[in-house]
Every structure is written in C-alpha cells, then in structure tokens.
Amino acid sequence: MTYDVIVLGAGPVGENVADRVVRGGLTAAVVERELVGGECSYWACMPTKALLRSAAALQAARAVPGAREAVTGDLDAAAVLRRRDAFAAHWTDQKQASWLESAGIALHRGHGRIAADRVVEVDGGRTTLTARHAVVVATGSGALVPPRFRAAAPWTSREAAAAQKVPGRLAVIGGGVVATEMATAFTSLGAAVTLLARGPLLSRAEPFAGERVTTSLREAGATVRTGVEVASVTRDSDGTVHLTLTDGERIEADELLVAVGRTPNTADIGLDRIGREPGGWLPVDDTFRVTDGGGWLYAAGDVTGRALLTHQGKYQARAVGDVIVARAKGEAVEDAPWGRHVATADARAVPQVVFTDPEVASVGLTAAEAAAAGIRTRVVDYDLGAVAGAALHADGYAGHARMVVDEDRQVLVGCTLVGPDVAELLHAATVAVVGEVPLQRLWHAVPAYPTVSEIWLRLLEAYGR
Known part of the structure; x- marks a missing residue:
C-alpha cells in the first residue's frame, strides 16, 4: 500500500500530523500498536487530571463560606475512579478510531517498523506500507x-x-x-x-x-x-x-x-535498518526533519526530546504537517522566526501547568534560565493573594507570581504563577511571551476588576514605568 505520508504512532501528535497532511491534500496512514489516542488519552493528561479535579473542587468549595457549610462529606474515592474511567473511555478507542476514518486517515493496527527508506512494515511484514514523501515518527515516550x-x-x-x-x-x-x-x-x-x-x-x-x-x-x-x-x-x-x-x-x-523521567519509544521501530542507533531521542531541525534522516524522515512530539508535553507535541505536529505538504507541492518553507512552517516556541515559550495543590503555571524562561542565556533581566515578584480577585475567589487565597523581563528589549521572557486555579491565567502570559509584547503596550491590556487577572496590573506597577 502506498500513501503520501506514513505516521508511526496514533497518539495526539500522530493524529494531528496525519490530519494536517490530509487537510493539505495529501494521503496519510497511521500505524498504532496500542490505542488510538495514545498516552494522553488513556494514561496521562486526561485520566490524571480527572483524578486530581474532584479534590480540587472540594477544596475550592471549602474555601468559601456558604459553600463550605454545604459540604457534608469527604471525597468519594470510588466515584473519583469511576469518573477517571469515563475520561479514559474505559480504555477503548472506538471513538477515536472512528474519527480517523471520518477524517480520511487510514489506520493500520500493529507494530510498525521502518524497513527501508520510506518503507514501513506492520507486524513483521504482514502489511508493507510505502510513503511517497515522508515517514513521521510520533511514537512518544515511556516511563524510565x-x-x-x-x-x-x-x-x-x-x-x-x-x-x-x-x-x-x-x-x-x-x-x-x-x-x-x-x-x-x-x-x-x-x-x-x-x-x-x-x-x-x-x-x-x-x-x-x-x-x-x-x-x-x-x-x-x-x-x-x-x-x-x-x-x-x-x-x-x-x-x-x-x-x-x-x-x-x-x-x-x-x-x-x-x-x-521518560525514555523515547524508539528501541524497536527499525532505526537500525536505516543506519541509526535504536533507543535514542531523534534530533530534528525546526521543520522537524530528522538530522541525517535522508530528507524523508521526520519526528514530532516526545520522541524529539524537545518539550515532552502534549500541547507542544500537537504544535509540532501542525508544523511538520504543513512542512511536508509545502515540500510535496514544491513550495518554499519559511525559516524566519515564528514562520508558519517552523516550530520555534519549544526553545523559549513553552507553557506548562502542574496540577498540584497549589497549581503551578509557567511559560518561557525561569529567572535562572534567562540569566544562563545571557539575558539582562529584571525579576518582579508579587503576592498573588493580595489581589482583590484572589481574595474573592477563596478565603485565605495564597499564591505567588513572578515575571522575568528582558531589560534590553523591554519584553516578558518568562512568567510563573502559583496558586489555586492559576492554570486559567497562563495563556495571557503565553501570548505576551510569544508576541514579544512591549511592556508599554501591556499597560493598555486592562484586566477586568475584580478578577485574579488583576495580577498583571500589579506586576506592571511593581515593575514601574
């Protein structure tokens, strides 16, 4: 069977690569040995956040008088596990496999291994697939x-x-x-x-x-x-x-x-058949072509070792899909920073939320990372609990905010927020970092009162004009 693009791995990264390719007018097939939807759907993002959410909601209720008095019991562990099971689709992938079909993406179930340039064998040769343009490795990572x-x-x-x-x-x-x-x-x-x-x-x-x-x-x-x-x-x-x-x-x-830690799932995907060492991370350029990969081998997601986060992997998938389509059509690939066909956010603009209690939301560089990169910085800290919206959000709200400013360019290069529900504040920081919005412009992004987002005004005031 021949397709324009073959993707190893049908997790969120592989799905997005294939979808982007098909939307661009090419044909695509994905090869998956486990469940369509991958780690995030069944063993990571969705089920783990389901495990954490019930306790966070209970604690939020107990932090507000009126709601606190209505809470009459403790967390029901069995109910939490049942809710988790639902978010993991009870470890069945029928819906996501059906989505692939509706999107025009072929699914081949089994263990895919690269057998030669642009050739993938499924289950030891039961099925042989050939790619006209590219093979994309999106096999993710496993626990170390x-x-x-x-x-x-x-x-x-x-x-x-x-x-x-x-x-x-x-x-x-x-x-x-x-x-x-x-x-x-x-x-x-x-x-x-x-x-x-x-x-x-x-x-x-x-x-x-x-x-x-x-x-x-x-x-x-x-x-x-x-x-x-x-x-x-x-x-x-x-x-x-x-x-x-x-x-x-x-x-x-x-x-x-x-x-x-994590380790890349590359030990048994046939890298040795094309002269590469199995079991390692796959280094790529910003178009996600694998270094010394013959021009036809690409990789995206955890397997690259760049940013082991689902949302970053999907961002990379969109980029690599666009790159493959552009190159297949003979179009130029933009190499300028933030160009449509490259992924540059992995270096200095990665957003992440740790759903602990309290939540930790961050984007860009820490103060130490910025200093190590040679950036002349100013670090501004503020007590998040002192913001009016935070006090309304919960009695005794405790949190902390930090922004890291590039003093030479007068732009934000990093932001970290710690406190209840700070995950929902993160995208504003991400836009500021990615957009390289000058601080003088941020003064005109007026936060609504009384919300926790007022932290942006307080940080700017602490920084000074």
Whole structure:
C-alpha cells in the first residue's frame, strides 16, 4: 500500500500530523500498536487530571463560606475512579478510531517498523506500507524505570493513572511533574503517601513553586523527603514493598510509583535498518526533519526530546504537517522566526501547568534560565493573594507570581504563577511571551476588576514605568 505520508504512532501528535497532511491534500496512514489516542488519552493528561479535579473542587468549595457549610462529606474515592474511567473511555478507542476514518486517515493496527527508506512494515511484514514523501515518527515516550527498581514490579505513570483501587500506603520516587501530581492525587484519595526525591520538588521551575507544593503536600498529610536517594527496592510475596535509602533507612509501602523521567519509544521501530542507533531521542531541525534522516524522515512530539508535553507535541505536529505538504507541492518553507512552517516556541515559550495543590503555571524562561542565556533581566515578584480577585475567589487565597523581563528589549521572557486555579491565567502570559509584547503596550491590556487577572496590573506597577 502506498500513501503520501506514513505516521508511526496514533497518539495526539500522530493524529494531528496525519490530519494536517490530509487537510493539505495529501494521503496519510497511521500505524498504532496500542490505542488510538495514545498516552494522553488513556494514561496521562486526561485520566490524571480527572483524578486530581474532584479534590480540587472540594477544596475550592471549602474555601468559601456558604459553600463550605454545604459540604457534608469527604471525597468519594470510588466515584473519583469511576469518573477517571469515563475520561479514559474505559480504555477503548472506538471513538477515536472512528474519527480517523471520518477524517480520511487510514489506520493500520500493529507494530510498525521502518524497513527501508520510506518503507514501513506492520507486524513483521504482514502489511508493507510505502510513503511517497515522508515517514513521521510520533511514537512518544515511556516511563524510565532504573534496573534496580524493576524486580519490585513498580507502578509507572500508566499504572498510577489507571489504578483500580487506592493503596493504603504509596511510596513515590521522583520529584517532577508526575511524582508531585500523583502524590497530590493519592493523598487526596486517602493513601498514606511518602514522596522521596533526590533534590527539591519541581526543580526545573522557579524555586518558590516547589517550595509551596512541598508545604502543601505535607499539610495534606503526605510525607515528603527531599535530598534522599533510594538504593534498592524489594517486594515480598505478600506484595509489601521494602525501600532502602542510601543512608540505610527502610520504608514500607503497599505500592511503589517510580517517576524519575521518560525514555523515547524508539528501541524497536527499525532505526537500525536505516543506519541509526535504536533507543535514542531523534534530533530534528525546526521543520522537524530528522538530522541525517535522508530528507524523508521526520519526528514530532516526545520522541524529539524537545518539550515532552502534549500541547507542544500537537504544535509540532501542525508544523511538520504543513512542512511536508509545502515540500510535496514544491513550495518554499519559511525559516524566519515564528514562520508558519517552523516550530520555534519549544526553545523559549513553552507553557506548562502542574496540577498540584497549589497549581503551578509557567511559560518561557525561569529567572535562572534567562540569566544562563545571557539575558539582562529584571525579576518582579508579587503576592498573588493580595489581589482583590484572589481574595474573592477563596478565603485565605495564597499564591505567588513572578515575571522575568528582558531589560534590553523591554519584553516578558518568562512568567510563573502559583496558586489555586492559576492554570486559567497562563495563556495571557503565553501570548505576551510569544508576541514579544512591549511592556508599554501591556499597560493598555486592562484586566477586568475584580478578577485574579488583576495580577498583571500589579506586576506592571511593581515593575514601574
């Protein structure tokens, strides 16, 4: 079978690549060995946020007099898990597979491997597909589990997201997004959570973000240990997990979640057949052509190692789809910054929300990253709880906002917001960073009163004219 474009992986990235290609007038097929919709739909974004949302809503109600008095019970863990199941479509992909068909995208189920230039075999040659223009690798990433932990059969992000019951005791190894979100979720669901991290929590964010999340987890009843390392893990025949720290301390748990990073799903997709090393990230240019990939091999999403976030992967997918269509039609590909056929936001304008309590929303560079990049900056901090809209939002609202300004260009290069429901404030910051809006223009973007968005006025006032 021959198509213009073949996509390995039918997750959100692969779906968007194929859709963009078909909308551009080409034919496309996707090859998927698991569920159409990928990690985000069944084991990441959707089910994990469903696990977190009920507790956040309950806490929001308890923070407002009048609503607080109407709350008569605690979180119903079984109901939370049922809602999570619904958002994961009960781990069936019929609707998303039907969408592919309606969009004119061919679906080939099975394990796809590159067999030669522009050739993909499905399930060892059961079906052979040939691409006229491009093969796109969108196979995503999987959880990294160090060898010393594997014998204990730990949970990864998948098992945590799909858990059918709440363990009495949950140990979590890691201090990043998955570790902190799942520690938040399972603490709210009634588990006794012990979080073990080698460094501070959310170490890639502004320091105050991890500090506030650490405090909140402890106040919620979780045990948070930073600056520790797990030397070994074993599991008894009765299922009990025993963890030994490097200092000799021992900890017991009923389940263990290992959340220490991600690894690209490239070990068994046929890279060796085209002279590439299997198992590594695929370096790409800003048009998502794979470096030394013969001009026909592209990659998008987690597998590139650029920004391991669903929304960034979909952004890359739109770019790579447009690039392939343009090149197939003999059109020039724009290489200017923010051009239609390139993806440049991955470097300095990546938005991200960590759905912990409190939420952490950020875009662009942290103060440390900006300084390391040689940017002459000014950092402006403001107490988010002092904004009138925040006080109305919840009694005792506590939060913090920081903007990082490029003093030479007078534009925002980074913003971090920590507090309840700050996720909904993030896109304004993203537009300011991506649009390189001068601060003098931002003064004319008047926030409505009384909303939490008034933080923009307060930050500008703190900065001064």
